[in-house]
Amino acid sequence: MSESKAVILGASGTTLTADEIAFYRDERPWGFIVFARNVADARQLRDLTAAMRDCVGRPDAPVFIDQEGGRVQRLRPPLAPDYPPGSALGALYRADRDAGLRAAWLMSRLHAFDLLRYGVNADCLPVLDVPVEGAHDVIGNRAYGKDPEIVTAMGRAAMAGLEAGGVLPVIKHIPGHGRAFADSHHNLPVVDAPLDELRGHDFAPFKALNHAPMAMTAHVVYTAIDPDAPATTSPKAIEDIIRGEIGFDGLLMSDDVSMNALSGDFAARTDAILAAGCDVVLHCNGRMDEMSVVAGRVPVLSGKAAERAESALHGLRRRDDAKEDATRAEFAAMFEAVA
Template sequence: MTPAVFGLTGLSLTASEKAFFRESDPAGYIIFGRNIESKTQLRALTDELRAIHGRDDLAILIDQEGGRVARMQEPIWPKFPAGEVFDKIYDIAPATAIEAARLNAQAIAVSMREVGITVDCLPLLDVRQPDANNVIGDRALGSEPMRVAALGRAILDGLQRGGVVGVVKHLPGHGRTSVDTHKALPTVTASDEELQVDLAPFQTLNKAVMGMTGHLLFTAWDAETPSTLSKTVVQDIIRDRIGFDGLLFT
């Protein structure tokens, strides 16, 4: 098996994609907006991917967070809320916020399973920091680590109840970025002590099955190499200090 998650070019597989995927046998696939037209089309696409490998448990991923990050969109699918909504409910009624996050995640999972998608890149465990770039912004579950962890645990549980695996992201923490990491490489200059706030939710939920790294440069840990590529960050911080031993990808 090739330790990679592949994307697709369009709404159905080309002959060359089928041949390449069959030969390379990747760990899984990820679906983007360019691959989605309708429920029937999307289910046919995911069925075709499973048929190539003969594996019902093939990992087929998507970014379906709710809010501004949602590949499956209206009017075909419901518009689910962003993480910030549950943070605001928590201010009023913590238990209600946790249950709402769980039920919302379960509803997302049910809509995904219907079209054959098995993994959601959710929840975000990034602790929101003031004055950070809006790339995380309202996607975050809050600025208090244990609140983020509590809501994140509920989301993982809800996804599982709906038959989908969740992915904790963005290890080791994406709440302090000064620029959009899709466009540039941010440098985080916070101290090791300050960064413990960012690590805390991931440490609480370190038994999650899957995790995704954030692409940032943390000067306190490795001033030369971005976290995704840094042996120090991946091994010493994510694996050892956070204690995450699940499937890690970017």
């Protein structure tokens, strides 16, 4: 772990270029992330994730993906079935609480079956954001619902399903993206809600699941916490709210450093993320010019961050004895679209 740098990096295509291989070997990122652009077929994806790990010499190096279901699902048929969005699971919960919880667990357990066969062992799920009426659709039907209690219960079940399958879950977007009226991929959302309102609504699922091994920050300004910086680059948001009030002590990764919600060049963004208290910086798009700057600014994982990283990876060693066919059949009976 001491050899790994505090960064998660993407790749440009379906195979690693010679420049990427040399770069990863030199910079030793702690983890990697894959997107649809990195996926062609089953053998190719297995080869890609194996090549990523070979570059850093760590067979347990985490390879992340956004595999939620609905519109945010990087693996599609035939590599993985199309799954329903979080809102469909939430609707089932509202009709039948036990069925909803079971469906959330089953779908995450199926994600684990799907992902591990291609060498992907970390999923940026569950989404614990709680949207409000009129909020931007960047979260929308990705959320389990607009009730913090439903989001908490379903998020807990989804997280447990991933962990049962030996896949590392990442709760997002802490301390809450559901109230944002802009898409942080393109603009900086500003939330003016008072702190008491945020506590009772936005923070609640994260506080209930503060034992999660990893969390991803929100590129959102909360004026009641810090009017000058989004949570990702705000020491107040991270120290006082995420670590303090919410009580999250797992590995904290930034959302993508290349998103337009952040300001400044990549060196400034990376420095601000680390200075605010994030443990690991995420860079997604695979552009070498950007990755070089980010990797040049991040330190080797050490101290508390290294302990958190090691603890997160420990969960990958546990797996239940669930049978894929039976799990898939049970879920399909609830959602015929994925039969």
